Amino acid sequence: MEFLLSIIESVTMFLLVDLSPYLKVFLITNFLMVMVMVLTLLERRISAWIQDRHGPNRVGPGGILQPIADGIKHFIKEDIIPGHVDRFLYILAPMVAMIPALVTFAVIPFGDQMTIPIYDELVTFKFQIADLNVGILYIVGVASLGVYGLIVGGFASNNKYSMLGGLRSSAQMISYELPMGLAIVAVVLLAGSLRLNDIVVDQSSFLHWNVFRQPLGFILFVVAVFAETNRLPFDLPEAEQELVGGYHTEYSSMKFSAFMIAEYTHMITAAALISTLYLGGWQVPGLASLGLPIVAEQLLQILAFAAKTGFFLLVFIWVRWTLPRFRYDQLMNIGWRKMLPLGLLNIIVTAAFVAFV
Amino acid sequence: MGTLSIPLHYFLILAAVLFGLGVIGVITRRNAIVIFMSIELMLNAVNLTFVAFSNYLNNVEGHIFVFMVMVVAAAEVAVGLAIIVAIFRLRETVHVDDIRLLKW
Amino acid sequence: MAIEEILFWFFAVAAVAGGLGVVLHPNPIKSALFLVMTFFALAGEYILLMGHFVAIVHIAVYAGAIMVLFLFVIMLLNVPEETRQGGVWGAMRYVALGLFVFLSFQLSYFGFQDFFGDKQQLVKETEIGTVESIGMSLFSEYVLPFEIASILLITAMVGAIYLSKSKLIIEESKKKKAVEKEDH
Numbered sequence: 278m279e280f281l282l283s284i285i286e287s288v289t290m291f292l293l294v295d296l297s298p299y300l301k302v303f304l305i306t307n308f309l310m311v312m313v314m315v316l317t318l319l320e321r322r323i324s325a326w327i328q329d330r331h332g333p334n335r336v337g338p339g340g341i342l343q344p345i346a347d348g349i350k351h352f353i354k355e356d357i358i359p360g361h362v363d364r365f366l367y368i369l370a371p372m373v374a375m376i377p378a379l380v381t382f383a384v385i386p387f388g389d390q391m392t393i394p395i396y397d398e399l400v401t402f403k404f405q406i407a408d409l410n411v412g413i414l415y416i417v418g419v420a421s422l423g424v425y426g427l428i429v430g431g432f433a434s435n436n437k438y439s440m441l442g443g444l445r446s447s448a449q450m451i452s453y454e455l456p457m458g459l460a461i462v463a464v465v466l467l468a469g470s471l472r473l474n475d476i477v478v479d480q481s482s483f484l485h486w487n488v489f490r491q492p493l494g495f496i497l498f499v500v501a502v503f504a505e506t507n508r509l510p511f512d513l514p515e516a517e518q519e520l521v522g523g524y525h526t527e528y529s530s531m532k533f534s535a536f537m538i539a540e541y542t543h544m545i546t547a548a549a550l551i552s553t554l555y556l557g558g559w560q561v562p563g564l565a566s567l568g569l570p571i572v573a574e575q576l577l578q579i580l581a582f583a584a585k586t587g588f589f590l591l592v593f594i595w596v597r598w599t600l601p602r603f604r605y606d607q608l609m610n611i612g613w614r615k616m617l618p619l620g621l622l623n624i625i626v627t628a629a630f631v632a633f634v
Numbered sequence: 635m636g637t638l639s640i641p642l643h644y645f646l647i648l649a650a651v652l653f654g655l656g657v658i659g660v661i662t663r664r665n666a667i668v669i670f671m672s673i674e675l676m677l678n679a680v681n682l683t684f685v686a687f688s689n690y691l692n693n694v695e696g697h698i699f700v701f702m703v704m705v706v707a708a709a710e711v712a713v714g715l716a717i718i719v720a721i722f723r724l725r726e727t728v729h730v731d732d733i734r735l736l737k738w
Numbered sequence: 739m740a741i742e743e744i745l746f747w748f749f750a751v752a753a754v755a756g757g758l759g760v761v762l763h764p765n766p767i768k769s770a771l772f773l774v775m776t777f778f779a780l781a782g783e784y785i786l787l788m789g790h791f792v793a794i795v796h797i798a799v800y801a802g803a804i805m806v807l808f809l810f811v812i813m814l815l816n817v818p819e820e821t822r823q824g825g826v827w828g829a830m831r832y833v834a835l836g837l838f839v840f841l842s843f844q845l846s847y848f849g850f851q852d853f854f855g856d857k858q859q860l861v862k863e864t865e866i867g868t869v870e871s872i873g874m875s876l877f878s879e880y881v882l883p884f885e886i887a888s889i890l891l892i893t894a895m896v897g898a899i900y901l902s903k904s905k906l907i908i909e910e911s912k913k914k915k916a917v918e919k920e921d922h
Contacts, residue, residue: 366771411869414794421802425774428809432767440813447810451803471869638786638860639740645783646850647842648750652776654842655757662834665820667766667812671773674804675757678780681796688867689787689860690853694875697867698883700792701876704799705887709894711804715811716901722815723911 286396294400301406305382313541314344320594327598351534359434359527366433371528371535374426378542381419384412385549386474388559388579393571404559404579405474412473413465416550417458420505423543424450427507427514427524430536434527442523445605446514449504452612453511457501459620460494463627464554467491477558487555493623495555497616502551504612506543509597513605548589549582556585638689645686652679666718666728670711677707746786753779764820766812770805777801787860789867 292300318333318340325332334340358367388404409415424446431443464487465471468479480486488495504511515523525536552558559578569577603611652675659672681700688696722728752775759772777800784793865871876884901907 366768409790411790411794414791414798414869418794418798418802421798421806424806428806428813429771432809432813444810444813447806447813451806451810454802639742640746640786640860642860643846643850643854644746644750645787646853647846648753648783650846650849651754651842652757653845654838655754655761657841658834658838659761661837662761662831663820665766665817667808667817668760668769668820671760671769671808674773674800675760675776678777678800681792682780682783685784685787685789685792685867686860688789692861692866694866694871697789697792697872698876698880700789701795701872702883702887704795705891708799708804709890711807712894712898713901715807716898719811719815720901720904720907723907724914728815728817 290396290398290400293395293402297402298406302383305406306379309379309382309542309545310538312545313538314348316541316544316590316594317347317537318344319590320597323591323594324598327595348534351531354530356530356532361435362527363433363435366429367527368532370426370430370433371532371539372426373429374423374536374539375542377419377422377426378539378546381416381546382549383407384409384415384473385546385553386477386558387549387582388575390474391571391575404575408472408474411471413461413471413476416473417454417461420457421450421454423505423539426536426539430528431514431524434524436527438520438522438526439524442514442516442520442526446507446524449507449511449513449608449612452609453501453504453616456497456612456616456620457505459617459624460491460498460501461554463491463494463623466624466627466631473553473558477553477560480557480560483557483562486557486560491555491623491627493619494627497620497623498555499551500611500616502547503593503596504608506547506593507540508544508593510600510603511608512602513608516602544590544593545586548586548593551589552582552585558582558585642686642690646683649679649682649686652676652682664730666721666730666733667715669730670714670718674707674711677703742786745782749779749782749786752776753783766817766819767809770808770812773808774801774805777805787867791867791869791872 321343322332322340332340333343336342336346358364383406386403386405386408391402391404392399393402394400427446428443431439431441431446434440464476467487467490468476470476470479507514513523514520515525517523520526525533528536559582561577561581564574564577656672656674656676656679659675660669663669663672681703684696684699684703686696688694718728721733725733727733756772756774756776756779760769760776763769763772777796781793781797781801784790784796
């Protein structure tokens with residue numbers, strides 16, 4: 278009997294300690310994929326609700342199985358590779374589009390560190406895949422790679438609309454990376470660390486949330502993130518009324534689907550990033566005074582993070598079905614003439630605040 | 635503190651090979667943009683030696699130099715591409731053999 | 739074979755293959771994509787050398803900004819593929835190959851001769867490449883070069899904007915287009 282217990286003990290320890298990084302990667306990737314499914318349904322239902330229509334409601338109760346039906350449809354459709362495309366790059370592009378969207382999530386903390394005793398041993402759980410000391414630079418670096426999928430797809434398709442989509446996306450991404458980076462610099466100045474967990478810990482009380490300390494930076498960051506994820510009002514690379522489908526005009530079947538999944542994953546990552554940097558991440562105001570057991574506290578914090586992220590996802594959908602698309606010169610005008618000076622002003626004010634107050 | 639099982643000269647030879655490729659690119663290619671990219675390749679080969687020596691000598695200055703090289707590269711690319719676009723507007727070519735008005 | 743060695747060889751082969759692609763591929767867009775591959779491989783080498791900050795900044799600056807700018811300009815200008823020259827000049831590429839081998843050998847042998855041999859040890863873990871140490875020395879000992887670098891960047895920005903907004907160039911190109919229209 279004791280022998281059996283010791284085996285169980287070593288197996289649990291192995292699962293919880295040695296396997297936990299891989300487990301986290303597996304769980305988060307799959308969670309993201311499931312969330313993408315939910316989001317596609319939500320987008321269609323909410324858009325229908327905003328436009329006073331019904332939306333998809335035939336598959337399953339209330340249309341809940343619609344994403345699965347969509348997935349099956351995409352899987353069994355013919356995978357067309359047009360004759361005039363650059364074959365290798367054409368196949369590469371959807372993969373390149375998906376990778377940056379997925380790997381950004383590796384450094385986002387979705388819960389506090391937790392140390393609990395299991396079998397007389399203190400085990401520390403980090404609710405974050407990789408705790409990099411340059412975490413936020415990593416995000417800036419990886420976020421700027423998202424454009425390659427679009428450029429490569431646009432070029433490989435060998436189609437004038439795709440080409441224009443790729444061209445537009447490259448200019449747009451470079452322009453809006455700057456205000457995003459400037460907004461992040463102000464946050465880093467306040468937290469004094471590039472580690473994302475430190476930035477979250479820095480926003481411990483409700484009034485210390487960066488959205489209250491950095492209102493201008495928050496607005497700049499949200500607008501820049503909308504442009505980086507190619508969502509309306511900045512979806513010029515795929516503007517269907519002007520460019521048919523932009524960079525994914527020539528794509529069909531699962532390759533098209535991969536582009537869509539990448540777009541929605543980008544959205545989730547962006548929403549998680551906004552809540553990490555500006556809304557206190559996993560922080561729940563006044564949680565410590567409740568005196569809950571540590572596991573319950575942890576659970577509440579993860580739920581709070583999920584709720585904040587979910588709220589921003591709804592904002593993404595809401596904005597898409599409310600605002601019209603910008604013209605291209607308007608987009609450049611906002612990026613370079615309004616957001617860049619405002620971002621610099623924000624940094625100067627924040628630096629003065631940090632230095633003198 | 636463990637030691638890396640790769641000796642220093644591996645990195646140096648890799649950097650030398652990349653630098654050589656960059657030089658050959660500048661000499662053989664006739665497209666101004668590709669020549670620019672070959673120059674970037676050479677700058678990056680030098681950056682690799684800086685980082686390797688920085689690790690070897692336990693000195694942070696190599697990283698500072700890499701930082702400065704990146705600044706220069708960014709400035710160079712911004713101005714260089716602006717010049718190439720301006721030339722293209724006037725002559726509709728980026729072929730360096732066609733741009734020889736001042737060459738005698 | 740230790741994991742570091744495998745990674746080193748993987749990244750080294752990727753970097754050299756990317757460099758060869760840049761130099762040999764006639765299509766400039768493919769050349770640019772090969773260069774992106776080289777940059778990623780070099781970032782891997784930097785991480786092996788514990789230069790985390792440099793590696794991430796390298797990705798953000800080179801792959802994220804500079805190469806996107808290159809691709810934008812290539813796609814904007816619609817640069818055609820380079821054609822290979824025939825005859826004597828076509829044979830020059832073998833001369834170039836010989837030159838490449840000679841140059842690489844020269845550089846690595848005469849330049850780095852003193853560092854050959856397995857005695858030259860690199861460390862696996864070090865505090866040198868961290869943001870803290872680079873920031874400390876950048877803002878104390880090297881603050882003047884840092885400020886000069888910022889002036890250089892602003893000058894480059896002004897220069898790039900001036901070149902693309904230059905009235906002379908715009909008028910000249912308009913004149914040229916008008917002449918072309920008359921010709922047609």
